[in-house]
Amino acid sequence: MGRSATLESKSIQSISSAFRWTKGYAGWTTRMPQIQCTLEWLLPYVRRIQARGNIDYRIFADQLWAQLEKAGIPGVIRTSQFHAGSGRTFQYDALPGDLKNATAEAWFYLFRNGYMAPAAPDDYLQAPNLYRLNVTQRGLAWFDSTEPIPEHAQSYVAFLRGLVPMLDSVIEQYVAESLVAFNREAFFAAAVCSVLHRRKQSIT
Numbered sequence: 001m002g003r004s005a006t007l008e009s010k011s012i013q014s015i016s017s018a019f020r021w022t023k024g025y026a027g028w029t030t031r032m033p034q035i036q037c038t039l040e041w042l043l044p045y046v047r048r049i050q051a052r053g054n055i056d057y058r059i060f061a062d063q064l065w066a067q068l069e070k071a072g073i074p075g076v077i078r079t080s081q082f083h084a085g086s087g088r089t090f091q092y093d094a095l096p097g098d099l100k101n102a103t104a105e106a107w108f109y110l111f112r113n114g115y116m117a118p119a120a121p122d123d124y125l126q127a128p129n130l131y132r133l134n135v136t137q138r139g140l141a142w143f144d145s146t147e148p149i150p151e152h153a154q155s156y157v158a159f160l161r162g163l164v165p166m167l168d169s170v171i172e173q174y175v176a177e178s179l180v181a182f183n184r185e186a187f188f189a190a191a192v193c194s195v196l197h198r199r200k201q202s203i204t
Contacts, residue, residue, distance in 0.1 A: 036098055037096060037098040037099040037101075037102040038098075038102060039102055039105050039106060039109060039151075040151060040152055040153065040154075041102070041152075042064075042099075042102045042103070042105075042106050043106065043109075043149060043151050043152050044149070044152050044155065045064060045067045045068055045071070046064055046106050046110070047142070047143060047145075047149065048067050049063035049064055049066075049067060049143070050063060051063075051116075051135045051139065051140075051143050052135060052140075053134065053135065054119045054132050054133060054134045054135075055116070055132070055133060055134075055135065056131060056132045056133075057107055057131070060107055061090075061103055061107075062089045062090070064103060064106070065089070065090050065095075065103075066089075068099075069090075073099075075094055075095050075096045075099065076090060076094075076095065076099075077090060077091045077094045078090055078091070079091055110133075110139065111133060114136055114138050114139070115135065115136060115138060115139030115142050115143075116133040116134060116135055116136060116139050117133060117134055117136050118130050118132075118133055118134070119132045119133060119134050120134075147159075150179050153176065153179040153180070156175075156179060157172065157175060157176060157179075160172070160175060
């Protein structure tokens with residue numbers, strides 16, 4: 001496993017351990033996450049799914065929640081064999097609300113960024129299928145890469161610290177600001193921040 005993959009794995013483990021359980025009226029069942037299930041938090045898990053060909057939302061959610069189950073995220077519970085007829089791999093009602101929302105947000109994030117696109121219709125007189133998406137060539141590269149993703153700033157900065165142990169704090173701040181600008185699609189501002197921190201590095 002490469003350094004970037006190891007750092008991403010450690011980041012995911014630290015996120016998983018941020019959940020704790022508290023005792024409720026029905027026993028130790030109440031979930032008390034100490035962090036919010038945001039898109040940034042979820043994307044490293046999204047990247048681990050086996051996204052190939054065309055995929056619908058159910059398959060996407062099943063594969064994503066299987067990764068969360070493997071990581072031990074509370075609230076991700078498989079449907080028992082006695083309720084297999086429901087067609088649901090996981091108990092949807094047991095999922096935290098913010099995780100449901102983040103999953104939907106991740107689906108449209110992949111669409112909006114060109115990692116997935118609507119499947120072609122059977123006839124050009126019909127519109128493309130918005131309920132079933134194809135993973136694009138750009139998407140395959142994104143899913144297959146092991147480099148840290150700028151969308152997950154925490155693992156990206158951790159990767160940078162691993163490459164440069166004595167990283168200047170001001171340069172690190174420039175990089176962090178560049179990531180914020182990039183994720184808000186202010187690409188010119190992100191490029192300016194990047195140029196500024198390179199100039200400072202050359203001067204020092």
